[in-house]
Each structure stands twice: as C-alpha cells, then as structure tokens.
Amino acid sequence: MRRFGAVAAVGAGLVVLALAVARHPAGAASDGATVTGKVKLVGKAPANPAIDMGEEPKCKGKYTTGPVDPAVLAKNGMLANVFVYVKTGLPADAKYPAPSTPVEIDQNGCLYHPRVFGIMVGQGLSIKNSDGVLHNIKALGKKNRPFNISQPTNMVTQRPGFTVTEVMLPFECNVHGWMHAFAGVQPHPFFATTGEDGSFALKGLPPGTYTIEAWHEKFGVQTATVTVKAGETKASDFTFTAK
Amino acid sequence: MTTVAAASHTAHAHHDDRSFIKKYIFSTDHKIIGIQFLFLSLFFLLVGGFLAMQIRWQLGFPGKPMPGGSLLPETMAPGGVILPEYYIQLVTMHGTFMVFFAIMLLLVGVYANFLIPLKIGAHDMAFPRINMASFWSAFAAGGVMLASMYVPEGAARAGWTMYAPLSAREDLSGAALGQQLWSVSIILFGLSSVLGSLNYITTVINNRAPGMTWFRMPLSIWALFITAILGLLAVPVLAGAAIMLLFEQVLGTHFFDPAAGGQVLLWQHLFWFFGHPEVYILILPAMGIASDLIANGSRKPIFGYHSMVFAICGIAFLGWIVWGHHMFVSGMNPTLGSSFMVSTLLIAVPSAIKVFNWMGTMWRGNLRFHVPMLHGVGFVAMFTIGGLSGIFMAATPVDMFIHDTYFIVAHIHYVLFGGSLFAIFGAIVYWFPKMFGRMMNEGWGKVHFWLTMLFYNMTFFPMHNLGMAGHMRRLYDPNIYDFLKPLQPLNTFISISAFLLFGSQIIFFVNFWWSMFKGKKAPLNPWEDNGLEWTLPSPAPHGNWETPPTVYRGPYEFSVPGMSEDYLPQTKKLPTDREPAMTPAHGH
C-alpha cells in the first residue's frame, strides 16, 4: 500500500513536472536575473575540533591526517558551507515544481557530504552510506516531521523529502556523535551553498526586489536586499565576523 | 449480508433459534466465545512465530537477504536485508503478541471461558454479555496492535517491556504512531482482561453446581480462578501505566521525563508490578491444565490435591512481592534487591511441590500416552528446566552477570513455550472433541509432539550457553563484538532449529483444521475422564445442561478399588453418596 502510494506520488510528481516544463519553456529561464556574491570571514577562524575516530577503523582509514569536524571551512578569508537563499520577495502565487532528481547526501569517512545543502519542498532525498558501518540518520525537523532511520551497511535509502519550508533542518548521527549536516528546505529553487572560494550564485530569478539571507552554522545569519531587472546579474557579498 | 440472512433461516430450523450473528459472531455462549478466542489467539501465535523466524534469520545469517524479504517495504528490509529499526520492531512485537495475545489469550481467554462453566456445572458465565464485550475488546486490541505494524514508521520498538523514556519519546525511538498504537492496544487489552476476570471470579464463586464444593473443583479451575484474581488486580496497573505512557507520547506529560522531575524507574516499577503477576497468569493455568491431563493419563488421583491448591495460591501471593527481581541492576536500592531475592527464591518452594506432586501422580500409575498426556509430561519436563534456570537469575550476584543476556531469553522460553505452550497444545487436543465434536488425529498429534520436543530443545537449550558467554539480548548483529564472534555457529544452529520448530507447528495447524471438518466423530467421553463436561454431548450444546448436574466427589477419582472401570465420574451417584445441600432453584 505504501509502495503504491510512493509510486503514485512519484507518478503524480512527474506529471506535474511535465506540465510545468511545458508551461515554462526553457527560454524563460534565460530572462532570469542572477545574484552572485562571495561570503567573507573576518577575524580568526576558530579551530575545528579534532575527532577521535579510533573506534571506527573503517572511517579512520580514509584520512591521512587526523580527522576534524569541519564546522568552519575558511580559506583566504572566504567562508564555505554558507547557505544563501531568497528569503522574501518572490511573487506570492509563484509555484516552483521540485526537480525529479533527488538531493544526494553521502556518509563517507563518518562525515556527511555535503554538510550544508539546499533541498526543495517535495524534492526527494537520497541518503548513501559509503562507510559500511552503522549510521543512523536523524533529521530533527521542527516544522517538518522528524525522521530517524538507520543504515547498517553500504546502501542507499530514498526518502520522500520534506513538506514545508525550514531553515535549517539539522541532521545528526547518534552512533557517531560528531556527524552533523544541515538542510535548507525551500519552496523555490533560489538557493545555493558557498563553495571553498566562498562564492555563490542564485540563477533564474524573476525581476524584483529580494531579501537574501546567508546562514552559517556557527556565525548565524546575515541578510541583504537586492533588486534585479530581467536578465541582470548583480553582486551581493556577505561578511561574517568570527569572535 | 444475504448469506447471513440465509444462515439465520437455516438456524431457525433447529430448536436453537438464534440468528447466525447471535450464535457465532456476537455470541454470549461461553463456549462460542472460547472458540472465538481460540481462533484469535492461534492467529496471533502464528503471527508471533512468524516474527520470531525473521529475528532468527537475522541472528543466524546476519546481513544476508531474507528469503521473501524483498516483499517487505524499503523502510523495513531493503532488498530483503532486515534493518536495525525493523529488527527491534520484530523483537518488540514478537514479545507483545506472544505474551499478551497468544499465550495469555490461549489460557485465560480460551480455557477460562470454555472450561469454567463446563467444569463447575454452570449453564453459562455469570455475565454472558460482559463476556462477549471482553472478547470484542480483545479483538479490537489485537487489531490495533496488528495495524501498528503497517503505519508509516512501523510498530513500537522499545521491547515488549516498553521501558520509558525510549518508548515515550519519538525523537529517541524513531517511531511515533506505532508507539502510540501500542499503548492504545494495551489499554483496550486491559479492559478486556478485567471484564473477563470479573466474570470468571463471579462464576466460580456463585455458579458452581450443587455438590461442587471448593475442594471438589479440578485444579485447572482452581488455577484459572486464582489467575483471574491476579489478572483482575494486576492488569489495571498496566492499563494505568499505559495511559500514562500514551499521555506522555500524545499530550507531552512528564511522568517519565527526568528533565522535568519525572522518574524513569516509575515505569519499570509499574510495569513489573503488573509484569510479575502476569508471568504467573501465563503459567498457573498451564499448571492446572497439566494437572488434569496428567491425572487422566496416569489413571490416578492427583497426588496431594490440597497442597497443589495451596501451591497455586502461594505462587500467586508471592507473585505480588517479587517484581523487583526484574530490576536488580536497574539502579534500584540494592537493599530492596536483597529482599526481592529472598521472596523470589521462595517461589521455588511451591513450584517444587507442584513438580514433585506431578511425579507422585505418575508414580505407580497406569500411564496412557495419548497426545494430551504426552504434552502434560512434556510440560513437567520442560517447566522444570525453566523453573530451575530461574534460580540463577533470582540470586542477585549471578543475575548481575546474566541479566539481559540470552540466559533470560532461554529461561522465559522454557517457561512460556516449554511450559505454557506444551500444556496448551495438550489442552487443545484434549478438549477439541467438546469444542468441535470431532477428535484430532492421534498419529499426527504424536508426530507433532515429538518433533516439537526435539526442535524446541535444540532451539532454546543452546541459548543458555549464549547467555553464559555474555550474549546480550536484542542485538541486531552480535558480530560487532569480538567476544561474541565465536558464537555465530551456535546462533546459526539455533536459527536452523527454530525454522524446523516453526515448520513442525504446521503439522499441528493442518491437523487442527483438517480434524475440525474431517476428524473422527467424538464419543461422549473419549478420554474416560471424570469431569462434568464429559457428561455432555460432543460438542456441548448451548446452555450446557437441561437440568444441572449434581456432584458427589472430586474430579480425580481414577482407579478406585472395587470399581469395574478405572474412572468414576463426578456425577455418578454411588449408594453411599449423600445429596448435597444447595441453594434451591428460583423460578423464572
């Protein structure tokens, strides 16, 4: 019954997606505006705590140097793993279909990859265990229903994803208490996570004025307001301060 | 509905003019209710066994895809490989189904209902409609419990003992609805149990046939009567605890939440205050039934009838003051542990009386090895092992080592399977003719008994060794531990034995169904027994007796010197018998 439900849901999703694609021809996206930027970190980045993986040789073997908990990834003053997303400003009646491809999250070396990621409401989530040891994946949604599942060995689990907007939805593993990941659940596709160079790009925005928020797990949030015209590309940088 | 209407027309043709629904569905006849309970509990016995097979697959062949496991949804067993969260659901539901819905219903649902009025000479229970309500609330409870396995996150997963806070907090267990449904089901079950118990107690006290004095009652009735008192007083405590647990899950109360001042051990105290009498609810009726079967099979009066009765009462009384022996290492005050140890060890005394008296009954008997007798003797042999292994856990220092290991798993299965279930199989075969008017097949019954005996011991005896080696309970994959790795061959052996044991039960179920329709027609008294029920036709009619029977003696007068037959029915009036004093009949 539940399987049938899942099949039906996927089927319905595909139909909706097909309709949506048909209604918004690919050309429409090229009119979209883009907001790009860089996220900087001022001050001395706190040291990431070392992780004692001694009890998990399969994970420890994947590291040449002692593994650390990559809570703050800053290189040359640029901050990675910042979730940047359009908080307000999109037309109230706009509907954005979720992509049919799921977001993939991998547990490798007893850490989550990616650690910070965006996912659309209704988008599937594919959870992979590449370690071959037990991980449990506990999603502590406050607005979304929490879930708590386990993967005893190398495997991939498909989850239906989330139903409402939530920033951020933390993931944790209780077998390895250091493992954390954060999902930004958004009703639209205008979000990005900064890379190692601290850069992000929100593409395909309709013209308008937006409040854009940047979130970091240690340094909190920053917001900015950006107005874009059709086809325009604007820069909006964020700066976090390490205390 | 047309078939029902048609059936009711045919029913009108007989003198019994109840409609089909009144006769077989919403029946108030204790025998039909007993049979309804029998079907219900045998169904749950199968379900529980089926869950056990999945547990054994994972332990015997950890991480291997289970045959047919790919039929299970991804959230339970992707690709047929059982997931840890499904494994703990299996463990939880196996225990819950077996304890509450299989063994307990088989004893106090089926045989209390079926036997009490028949054996004491009453025309029905004291409250037939309450009796019906008891069945249907048990049915609802079972339905809810079964349904809980099909909700999105699966069934409850905190073990059948449902220790808070794991059971109370969805973020820690990973299941919300399944856990809540467990609580709901147990509350309904508690209602059913109380309704049943008050019926049994009232009936035994007030509705005995003339001459059926207290000490002429069969031991099965004594055991069921004492069990009903235990159930009446213990199960409401469980219901109260389950209500608190449900409120914890749904309303966010803080009974078991230490962060808000609640007490974690409160659940354990409440649960085991119920749970230990519950253990005796599960074994006392089996002891009573086994006494009947052994006396009949030995063709001898039961050895020490009065001490058997007092032993039942003694076990029941001690059952109230031993609950702490489940909590020796729980953080309870160790001085309490000492007193609970003493009371627990004392239970060995009435248990020993019973075992030796059964042997005394067989001594110099003329043993007839019909299938019920085989099961009766099997019960004594296996219950002895279960009772003796209990002494290890009663001794607190030893318990500290073997608590929560497979030793306790072995112990509980020797008592509940080797004990209760053997007696139940015997009882089913023994009273089958009175239920369905036909005999179960004797040959296949013996095959079933011997195969069960063999595979049962192969399955559960090695578990003692697992426990002694330190194998903890409820481990999804023991090979995580280096010191448990050498035990894998033993685990695999146990699993194969368990599959064979489960397979042997198919013989029983086929025999049961086949005999119900095609079995040999049963005579009035196929086992040549003295009980009142054997004076009735097979199957026993609605209302039991046209005129109530009069009882002249106890139920175990076998091989009385000077009699031509080796049995002497309770209703047979000898010239020396006096008519009993009784409360006269009151006009309609």
Add this chain to the structure above:
Amino acid sequence: MTQAMADAMRPPFPAERGLDVYNKKLGMWIFLASEVMFFGALIGSYVILRFGAAGDWAKPGVVLNIKITAFNTFLLICSSVSMVKAYAAIQDGYPDKLRFWLLMTILGGACFVGIQVFEYIHLVEHGFVPSGVREGSELAEMVAAGSLPAATMGLYGSTFFTMTGFHGFHVTCGVLSMLYLYVTKALPGKYTAQDFAGIEVVGLYWHFVDLVWIILFTIVYLV
C-alpha cells in the same frame, strides 16, 4: 440483605451456595477491586513523583480554584446521599420516590462533570495544560516571577489532568449508566421491593467514585 432477597436476585439455576451475594453485586465488588488497583496506580505514581521530586510543589490554591471544587465535592457527596435515598426508597417499595432521588443523583453527577469541564477550560485558558505551563500564558508569567515553582509544574500538570480526568471519565460513565437505568427501568416502574439489583449495583459504583474523589480532592487540591 436478607437471604430471601439474595436468592431472589440469583440466576434461576440451583447452585452450590457461594457467597450469598447475587451475581451482579458480587461482580460489581470485584470490578471495584480492579478499579482500586487502577486508581492506586495513578495515585501511587502521583505520590512517588510528588514526594520524589527535587523541587517544591505549587502551593494549594495558586493554580487551582479550591472554592469551586469544594462546592463540586459537596455536590458529589450530596449525590451519594441521594443515591442512598433512592436505594432506601425502592427497598421500601416506593418507585416514585426512587424516580425522584435517582434523578437528583443523575443531576448531581451531571453538574459535577459540567463544573469540571468548566474548570478545565478555565485552567487551560490560564495556561495550565497536561504538559505543564503553556508558554506566554498567565501562569507562565507567574512561573517567571517565581510565585510558582518552575521545576515541578510539568509533573503537576501531568498528574492533575491524568487523575482528575480519569475520575471525571468514571463519573460520566456513572451518570450515563444511571440515566440508562432511569429511562429503561425506573421510569416504566420495573423496580420493586423484591428486585432492585440495578439500583444497588450502580449505587455501589457511585459511592466508590465519590470516595475516590474525596481522596483526590484532598491530595490534589488541599495538600
């Protein structure tokens, strides 16, 4: 209870002399024994939690309105008295008096439940809920101000609503069964001085529920 009456209310079937109490009454006594265990579990847990708790318990009368509940208690005791009156009336063979007193009992019980529902609504409005104190409510301010102990309010809410709620449920069941007997038996005048088993049995239950309330009122409201 005379012997003749006990026999009159027995099933029409000769039997070994049991307890000389007719089945329904015996059944009710046995049922009440299980109820004792049920309430014993709830009340026992309350005692363990309250006296095992690290912090103080909220002072009586701060959260709960004692006056209105005292009136409610009085009402329930009165309904027990009217139950006795109803029982005495039919024992003496006055079906019309039975109808009056039974109706009074039903009204008393119904008022009790009504007032309790009113009390619950009032408490929840003020922020007293089964999980403790609702955030942002009047009581939450009192907790913040220190006039209520923050540490034990959760337990207070849990135990209060569980115990009084289940008592209220029992009263409701009692009112409904009395109403059933009133409509199906008392009104058509089916009770006589020889046969009044239903009244006696429901009366037993009613006195038990009353007794439980007196205990609950004492330990929950007054102590």
Add this chain to the structure above:
Amino acid sequence: MAWWLPAQASTFAGSIDKGFLAILIITGITFVLVEVGLIVFVIRYRARPGRKAHYTHGSTPAEVIWTAIPAVTMVILGIASNGLWVKIKGRSSVPAGAYTIGVHAKQFEWWFTYPGPDGKLGRVKQSLIDKTSNPTGLDPDDPASKDDIVVRNQLHVPTGHPVVLYLSAEDVIHSFYVPQFRVRQDAVPGLEIRVWFEATVPGNYELGCSMLCGMGHYKMRAQVFAHTQADFDTWAADRAAKAKGEGTS
C-alpha cells in the same frame, strides 16, 4: 571456551562464578532427579492390559520432605548470595581510595571522563551538553573539571586497584556491561549510579550496552583497556599532557 563463562578478569568474577556453579550443581541434581524420574516412570508405569493404577491421594511425609528440602536450600542460597551482593552492590561497598571515572551513556556512544592529575571529576550539568564541544556536559566553572580528560568509547582502567564509575545517561536507559569483569549496571537518565570493580588481568576487553536503547543499540560498544598500574599511570600522564598541550595552543 567460547560457549561457557568468559574469562575472569575482576576480583569478584571468581565469587560470582562460584555462585553460578553452586546453583548449577543444585539445579543440576534436581534436573537429573526429575528428568530421570520422569523417564523411569514413563517406562515402568506405562499402561499394560490388566494393570490398574495404585489408588492414593498422596502422602503427607513425602510432601513435607519435598517442601522442606527446597525451602532450606533456597534460604541457604539466599543468605550466601546476599553476602556477595552486599559486597558488590551494597550502598557502602565502594572501597575507599577507588579511582574515579565518569561514564556518560548516550544514544549510541560511551563517553568516559578521567579525573586528570587532580584526581577529582569535574561537575557535570545536563544543560551544558554540546554534541561536538562538550559531550558530557562538564562545567567549565568548576576548577576540578579543567584537567579532566574526556574520551569516546575507550575505557582505560588500572589493574589491582578498585575503580568506581559514576554512571549517567543522557537520553534513554543504557546498561554498562563488561562480561569478563562480571559487572553490569544500568545507566538511568536522571540518576547518578555508582558501580565499582577491580580489574585483575591486564588486557583488552569489550564493553557493551545490554539494555535496548534504540536502533543503534547493537553498535553501542566500547573498548576496555585494563593496564598494569604503571602502564595506566603512563597513559593517564600522557593524556593529561596532551590535553594540556591542546588547551594552551
């Protein structure tokens, strides 16, 4: 002997095993008596044509005997066991001068706090727990906590010296179990429970959770290292130096 009792590696392991064997002998005798008796009866008294069972309702002397013997045995067993129980678990059983280790159990990890050079465990508060930076909730305001060493899933104990553990649980009930030490104690949320033992044989052992604590219960394993006193002191000094080095850098 993997199918028998594990090796003995604590001071009271021998006594517990003796208790186990004593019960095994008592129950073994009873077991043989009953089962052999049953088999003999089954063969000897099987129904044969023309035979009639012996008519008796029992024998009071026999029943008195088989009531009295178990009663006396059980009382003796109870008294003997209780002495050992009080020695192991009694309120005042913890030997003076025992080495203190804090054990914090959570889904599904063990965290051990060693007192460091000052020999004192720091105060812990449930509210201070942070999964990455402070897994056991050590209170930084307590001077005794400054030099405490917190280690995940590794219990190091000296041999020949009693060790007392302060067990706490963060979320659900867990159970501390080292089979070779014959020691088991539940860790209960909201309670701090003391349990002591004295390891005798240096070596590596395993600590398991023996109370179902959730889906990762089976994986809640920690290693136990029983060192000689000298090795243990070296290890402790080494860890303390390392912790100090980290703190100052």
